[in-house]
Amino acid sequence: MEDTQHDYDLVKLGFEGEEAITNDLFFKYGQTYKPKEIIIREGDTGSEVYLIISGKIVVTEKVEKGSYRILNSLGPGEIFGEMAMLENAPRSATLISATSSKVLSLSRSNFETIFKSHPRWGHKIIAALSRRINQAFLQVENYYKNK
């Protein structure tokens, strides 16, 4: 039941296409993660980029064995792992599924194929990244303000 409540939030957010498109993409490239399951680990290599369809995923850094500090959280329509895909950079954080989450796991060529057929997704991804940057700015600003 929890799973279906999270389904297709990406569509509700106004991503181009209909539920059927997301359904089709999920059938081809989708992965489901359970709560507390690690999706990618800081320092690992890998070239997939992930697009969140539903659920909540937290960005963390490991502080000690088995203990993680949450840096921020991501939701439907947001992307992660893109630097590994675009620049072969190692993963910069550990991403953990906070709820049951559905993501598209895409190689660079699959990513390009999808964006060619759904060009407005690029725009949505930039918007989502811009929101995260503004949130991060606020987080740092508040830190210095309250210091």
Add this chain to the structure above:
Amino acid sequence: MAVIDLKGIGKPVFYKGGEILYEEDDNLGDPCIYYIVEGKIEVVKNYNTLQKELFSYGDGDIFGMLEVFAPSRRVTHARALSDVKAVGMNKDEFEQAMIASMNFTLTSIRLQSKMLRQINDRIKKLPDK
């Protein structure tokens, strides 16, 4: 870096070294997003009078996207570090450029992602209060 063919989208703009393109709290102008053909730009976010974040852009980079999708007023300021030749775009033209060129889309995503990674690196280093 090879120049991306924007297929005539946007308009050419030129800035002298030292010229301010926009300042914090400015309303978004037209153009508001820039593709640098040649030259260097710095974008700065001031957290307070002592702490700031500096982002550098050069040939083939795109900047100015940040505020177009969220707060609608500039939260950073941008200054030309050298004479700059660029293509200026409004939001609609930016979207057209992304549709016209996958390379432009990937460059935009990479630069926003790099900006986010730089701020997240600072957040990681902030000592617990």
